[in-house]
Structure formats: structure tokens, C-alpha cells
Amino acid sequence: MFPGAFCKRTSLGPLRCFAFFGFLVCLPVLLAGTGGAAEQAEDRVDHLAAIQARGTVRVCIWPGYYSISYRNPRSGTLEGIDIDMAHALADDLGVTVAFVDGSFAELVAAMTSDLCDIAMHGVGVREDRAQSMAFSEPYLTSGIYAVVDRHTEGFDQWADIDAPGHVVVVQKGTYMEPEMRSRLKQAELMVVDQFREREEAVISGRADVFMTDYPYGRRMVDLTDWARLLKPSEPVAPTDYAYAVPLGDPAWLARINAFVRTVKADGRLRAAATRHGLLPILAD
Structure with a gap:
């Protein structure tokens, strides 16, 4: 319907009528935008709430990373600094830990498909990865x-x-x-x-x-x-290693940063680094 024909059927004045007609034309677009925002809000996961509800924190690891998140081929058990830290995180949260095997090649998919709540396997902080995940404060630095x-x-x-x-x-x-x-x-x-x-x-x-x-x-x-x-006489291309979490949940990232600061302060991180031979690359 054209605005002229529409306005003839109403008791509104010409200016109000045309303004109202414009609103009706734009209404579907406005509603679509609102629906998209609602869908985006629904897509955001409250990881802390989800972890408490299920009683488990899901931790992605690469089981081939020696001294970090390594599955010992003789015993089949997981060992390394991030295995220790994952158990420490679960204890601090009052939940259990479930390890999810993965790799660096699968890291982006894991962080964008709700496969795990956090990746704990010496994830190098890189600009290209920051488009798909958020990084905690560093805990190791290796060149x-x-x-x-x-x-x-x-x-x-x-x-x-x-x-x-x-x-x-x-x-x-x-x-x-x-x-x-x-x-x-x-x-x-x-x-x-x-x-x-x-x-x-x-x-x-x-x-x-x-x-x-x-x-x-x-x-x-x-x-x-x-x-x-x-070993080089001076560090060559030093890279920070951090924990990675999905984008869009600042409260979860803040909780992980608090955890990193806590294990640094109370000595748990240093003890784990010493246990697994990583003290030379422990971050400040």
C-alpha cells in the first residue's frame, strides 16, 4: 500500500500519517535486529554457571605435549604442569575435571563450538588466535x-x-x-x-x-x-603461554586470571613447574 492511499483511510494529519507509515515500514527490520541480539545473547554461555550446574570443568589438552599435558605411553596416565593446574582449578571451583583430547590444529574449533570450557596445554599467545579465543595472563614464556x-x-x-x-x-x-x-x-x-x-x-x-x-x-x-x-645466549622469539577460553564471557576469563594470580602467589605453579622441569620458563 502506498502512503497516500494509507493516509486517506486514517484520521491522522498528513505529517503524522507519513511518519506513522514510515514506522510501520521499518518495524520488521527493527524486530529482526532485536531478534538477532536476543539470539546472540542466548548464544553466550555463562561458563561458571554451566560448570557449577554439571559439576565438571571441561579442559581441552594436547596429550602429546611433554611436561605440559602428556599422556605417558607406559602408564596411560596424564602428567605435566597443566594437568596439575587443571586439577587445582577444579579444586578451587569445587568441581571435578574432565579432560578432552585435542591438538593445536583443533584449538580454534574447540574454542568456538563449546567443546570445552578452557584449553590448558601451553597455548601460545598469538594475534591470529585472538580472533577465536581469549587468553589468560601468561604463566610460562618460552623462546x-x-x-x-x-x-x-x-x-x-x-x-x-x-x-x-x-x-x-x-x-x-x-x-x-x-x-x-x-x-x-x-x-x-x-x-x-x-x-x-x-x-x-x-x-x-x-x-x-x-x-x-x-x-x-x-x-x-x-x-x-x-x-x-x-640454548641461545639471548631469548629468541619469546612467546607467552596462557590458558585459552571462549570469547564473550568476561566473567569466566576474570575467574581464570584470578586463578593464575592465585597459583603464582601461593606457590602451586612454581611447585608444578619444578616437578616437571619447567622452572626456567616460568613467567613472572
Whole structure:
């Protein structure tokens, strides 16, 4: 119906009639916007309330992360600093903990599909991840370390790595790849798809050294008889590790930050870091 025809059928004056007609035309759009806002509000999860209601906090982990959230292949039990901290968090909340196996490749999906309430497996704070999750205050900080064969000569210090004829291997998609690509001036960079391919390249002699973080470097030293950890004289690309929670729940993030501050202050975090050999990368 046109506004002129509509106004002829009403007792409203011309100005009021046209204004009222405009309101009627816009009403569906206004209602749609209100409905969208309501749907967004419904999509937001009150994690604290949900955790208390179910009596369980769901914690995403990567069970291959040595000293962080590692499933021991001999015993089948989970061990590491974040396993300890997950139990501590559950105790503080007065609930039990349910671990959800995952990986870094599945992290974004876990944080955006309500798969877990929190990811506790040494999540590196990165700008690209911040679009899909919120980060707690950091509890660990690790730079890049090198793993070399203890029997290979010519690698006494970090400065020996970037030399003609040396081959350095990194995993594709890690922050080590662009960092080493920009830093290496004389050594050759080899890029592999899977993390285990790095050590295989060194064992086979196709590469001289592979780049990793401190926890995985400790794994190589602790669980093999050939690996040696090479530490830089100054931190290389230090990265904060934090806990990740879904976006849109500031109260839950605030509770996790309070937890991080508490375990730092009361010594539980330091004790766990000492237990699992991570004291050198404990954050302030």
C-alpha cells in the first residue's frame, strides 16, 4: 500500500500519517535486529554457571605435549604442569575435571563450538588466535631452542648454527618457520609437515639441528639418548603461554586470571613447574 492511499483511510494529519507509515515500514527490520541480539545473547554461555550446574570443568589438552599435558605411553596416565593446574582449578571451583583430547590444529574449533570450557596445554599467545579465543595472563614464556645430536661436532653454542653447510629443520606452520627464515643467513632451512619429521631429519643426517620450544626440547633430552638441547645466549622469539577460553564471557576469563594470580602467589605453579622441569620458563 502506498502512503497516500494509507493516509486517506486514517484520521491522522498528513505529517503524522507519513511518519506513522514510515514506522510501520521499518518495524520488521527493527524486530529482526532485536531478534538477532536476543539470539546472540542466548548464544553466550555463562561458563561458571554451566560448570557449577554439571559439576565438571571441561579442559581441552594436547596429550602429546611433554611436561605440559602428556599422556605417558607406559602408564596411560596424564602428567605435566597443566594437568596439575587443571586439577587445582577444579579444586578451587569445587568441581571435578574432565579432560578432552585435542591438538593445536583443533584449538580454534574447540574454542568456538563449546567443546570445552578452557584449553590448558601451553597455548601460545598469538594475534591470529585472538580472533577465536581469549587468553589468560601468561604463566610460562618460552623462546626457541635447538636440538642437536650430541655426537655431531661443531655445535657448541647457538652462534654455530647459522653457518655454511648446516641444515636447520622446522615444522611448517609454527612460529619457528618465519623466525628462522628471517634469521638464517648462511645455513639452509628445511621445512617439514609433521613435528616428528624434525627429529627424524636430524637422526638420519639430512639435517643438523631442529628448532622447537623448551618443553619439547626437554622431552628430547629426557626420552632419547642422542639429543642435546642448545640454548641461545639471548631469548629468541619469546612467546607467552596462557590458558585459552571462549570469547564473550568476561566473567569466566576474570575467574581464570584470578586463578593464575592465585597459583603464582601461593606457590602451586612454581611447585608444578619444578616437578616437571619447567622452572626456567616460568613467567613472572
